[in-house]
Amino acid sequence: MATSPVAHSPLGIPKSRVRQLMAASIGNVVEWYDWYAYSALATFFSVQIFPPSADDPLLPLLSAFGIFAVGFFMRPLGGLLVGAFADRYGRKSAMTFTIILMGVGSLLVGLTPTYAAVGVLAPIMLTLARLIQGLSVGGEFAAATTFLVESAPKGRRGLFSSFQYVSTTIGQLIATGMAALLATMLIHADMNSWGWRIPFFVGAVLSLVGLWIRKGADETSAVAEEIQRGETKRPGLFEFLRSYPRSAATIVGITVAGTVAYYTWTTFLPTYANITVGFDKAQALQIGTISLLFFMILQPLAGMLSDRVGRKPLLIAFGLGFLILPVPLLGMLTDAYWSLLVVQLIGMVFLSGFTSISAAVNSELFPTRVRAAGAGFPYSLTVALFGGTAPLIGTALQEAKNPGLFPWYMSALALVSTLVYIFVLRETKDQPLR
Template sequence: MDVTHSPIGIPRSRVRQLMAASVGNVVEWYDWYAYTFLSIYFAEQVFAKSDNPLLPLLSALAIFAVGFFFRPLGGLLVGAFADRYGRKAAMTFTIILMGAGSLLLAVTPTYAAAGVLAPIILTLARLIQGLSVGGEFAAATTFLVESAPPGRRGLFSSFQYVSTTIGQLLASGLAAVLATSLSKADMSSYGWRIPFVIGAVISLVGLWIRKGADETSAVAAEIKEGKVRRPSLFEFFKVYPSKAFTIIGITVAGTVAYYTWTSFLPTYAQLTVGFDKAESLTVGTISLVFFMVLQPLLGMLSDKIGRRPMLIAFGVAFVVLPVPLLNALSNSFASLLLIQCAGMVFLGCFTSVSAAVNSELFPTRVRASGAGFPYSLTVAIFGGTAPLIGTYLKDVGNPELFPWYMSALALVSTLVYVFVLKETKDQPLS
């Protein structure tokens, strides 16, 4: 029994677990999001020039989406690995993989220097990162929830997106600093490489920190000792198909809202109302700080009132709000900041509980693969394509359809929250 507690009443050993998952997760998501914030700068360098100025950016965003389609594979393979051999081993593997992908991005040649090899290398790096991020969610979220004391799973779950947001903040903040301190020509020629070099270096720091974590899956130890049979690759789906489909329904609206509001909105403002590139990155950074602070507060609230009310509040808000909010965008710093923060209040009702809800649906034996694969598959199909769809609709002259697309998907998820999902906050982890 833990006798030494932190100032917030959580045993210090649990806090160490929380930090091990979170710090490594910061590194993972910093590397992942650096691509999003910098794509508008390196697109013209890596892809062939075109008469259509949007075509290189569309190509970069298409590769962003392709990377997402390797996330389900990472969720499946690394999730199965985590179920069989433990969460700690899986998290060690994912952070090594992410560092390798970031280093490859940093040394990607220009199209002028290497021709078609340049976008091929960029794609390969993104696929490596896709495998890593898909596996990271499967392993790290189950690790976080399994490490939580009784009645604190919502709080611990929220640190999945606290750490994710810190990674985004580092990526967007560094991008903003570079964009304001370097000329546009310097930013496009070499400035965009700097964050990827840094990402590769700090991956080593995350690897060192994760080596001090304690394993949370007793089942993995029993499998290693030969006491129980190892789960098959798709056992989570064969035994619990309804739970797998429930995670898909839970995630559809959340992933589109998340990638739009936390990553794509600054670019969307640039495309639709001509918002300044550097200023849009600054707005994104400020709003991400606000979003990060919300996570543990909403996570603790879910431990009191439940996961289901939080998700319903999110779903209803994103059925109603995207159209008026995105149509209200103007070429004003205050306008973009207010709209981004308003959406994030309700988005936090999803992100703060997502890891807890997904993990609480499955038993330990298949928790990582069961929570990781359906979630990553949904993120790939809907989250990864959100920036591409938004940019494409602008290119064909119909940007006003994008918020309607978001609202339609939010309606689907809201029906799942209301009619399918059962409350899980008081259920013990099996």
Template sequence: MRQLMAASIGNVAEWFDWYTYTFLAIFFSGQIFPKSATNSLVPLLATYVVFAVGFIMRPLGGLLVGSFADRFGRKSAMTFTIVLMGVGSLLLAVTPTYAAAGIFGPIVLVIARLIQGLSVGGEFAAATTFLVESAPPGRRGLFSSFQYVSTTIGQLLASGLAAVLAATLADASMNSYGWRIPFLVGAVISLVGLWIRKGADETSQVAEEIQKGETARPRVWDFFRHYPKQALLIVGITIAGTVAYYTWTSFLPTYAQITVKFDKAEALGVGTISLLFFMILQPLVGMLSDKIGRKPILITFGIGFTLLPVPLLGLLSNSFASLLIIQCIGMVFLSGFTAISAAVNSESFPTRVRASGAGFPYSLTVALFGGTAPLIGTAFIDAKNPGAFPWYMSALALVSTLVYIFALKETKDQPLN
């Protein structure tokens, strides 16, 4: 329980800060970026470009912080990532507007997102291996699920706070200063996460052996030199999951606002309810994977997101029930990926290179496909072809489904080396 708390509370802080940006983008985009006289989507598009830029640092964080975790231990790496995230959140809270500081405002925004991207990439590498290595026999799927339980708690807090602010503040107040409040809260949560993580126990036996001089430190790219197939496998596993995740948990409310004129405050409310439902599903699916295996659950997820995005998004309307039902249906299938991805990734590598091996391929794939999902979705809308986006999701889901069926081996009963 102590290990779960140490990983989870820091993860809550990390992802609260990360997702606050997504939920509030529609409010602060016009403050940070200049508006176009001919296209009102220009500030929002620019904001999502910066969202994607933040993902560029995630592979670097997965590589460098993952390597640091393999060399010096998971606990030290997790302490480093939580400090970085707090700094990035504080920078976002004080970002000047374009009217006040010109181009300096967008520059500060980009720097803050780069810092957060480095932190989040490193967080996944360190925290997921920490969780799986802390699990007792036969419970790695359950412990793995807490990666997205804590992620969803952070996202839920971000969505909930954004919804409360949007409902209680006038649009003018929300656009001028209300969007800064959650970023300040995020900096405070990061301090709490730092304090709790100091009480965690190290899980990596390799780190202890290195400190005693009993084994040589692993090099940065050792995971790819010795395990290239496993690294490429994680890329294939993650493609569908990351596009589906960032679309269904983050971008879908904004997609509804733009395409069917869904009310901003109601969209945030729907997002909050569906995220609570999503969080409850995680440990249930994680325990199920410990019973029946990882592979059948991933295949179910892949088939679901190959077949469902086009009809589900085609049924979207400005009805509260419509968006809620569509979002919850997608999240049932999405849980087949999120609840066990940490276990599958960690079970693919030995302890010596587990953090960097699991962290870098995953973060690289998230940067290429997950971080660009809101941008691509908005670009399709801007091109007057919003219906192309669900087809894009289905095509990528099909790629991963083929990987699950033909390339993935069952790992639930294998000992964690």
């Protein structure tokens, strides 16, 4: 009896896999929109949530970025706990949990009262909201990236991996675009007073949409299903570390430069330009939106390239680029529109060598049994230590009158990762998932 042909998309991917890709990506858009709305709007709400300082006008913004960093330190816990949950009970259940958490956190940020109204309770409530969102984002990476890579057909793991940052960037684009639109439409006083709350309320509603969309996903972990049937023993919480310490350490080395470069170029650079050379806030948000659109387009192209030439060449190109370029690129920033645009676009090209394939590289280092926790925890820990603190370090160096040290800091971390790419990382593009 003849079998029915498998329907394919224009890219040659079975349509059943495309449905999986869309279920993960659309939910991820909502998840990361909520996360990035904070950084896009920090310059507006910081003066409302934190007490002003006549001696140090940067203090409220510095406090806001401090809480931004605190949220990152919940990400390793999310990567560990939600990752272990995903390994035991399945990726789909874990992704449902993370998007609910993110919606709650976004709603709390939008409802945070001002410092003038409730005093110290305002920054406390904001901190609680970011802790909830940090737990969600750490778990989201662990569950969604493994889900994406496990859903990929043969020879397409790099392409599927790239949609982690395609969807992340779409979420960030929506957050940044909404912030730019509100900043353009509202007068400065209204934006600072109440306009900044709107994107967080929108994010809470969108989380419900993402939850509904993810109901259509199919589970990808056969091991999790075996565990539920009692056919396989549950993995221990730190089994990935006991059994695969080299893989966990390799992820730290892979990620350390990439996370600082990513959060600097996609999140902090508009603010950095504002506090160092007096770049206009609204124009900086516009340029950030243009650059993110360019960055999003690059992701699947770089992912497909990695499926042809391998993961290591792209990572080495990224590492060498950020070893050499941060000092001259950030040094050429002025208050001219073109300068920030050129600096962001050049950085995005090299950054894509990391972001497009990090999900694939991390997932390929672990077997299915511990893949979510193994990929999620060391990655999220490194992001917390280096990515989440990048805006804080950059702002603190500006306050200390030493902004020129920040690009050197980035280059030093790029050197560490480049050595890992060249001498430690093994090529994995042609190896089957374990």
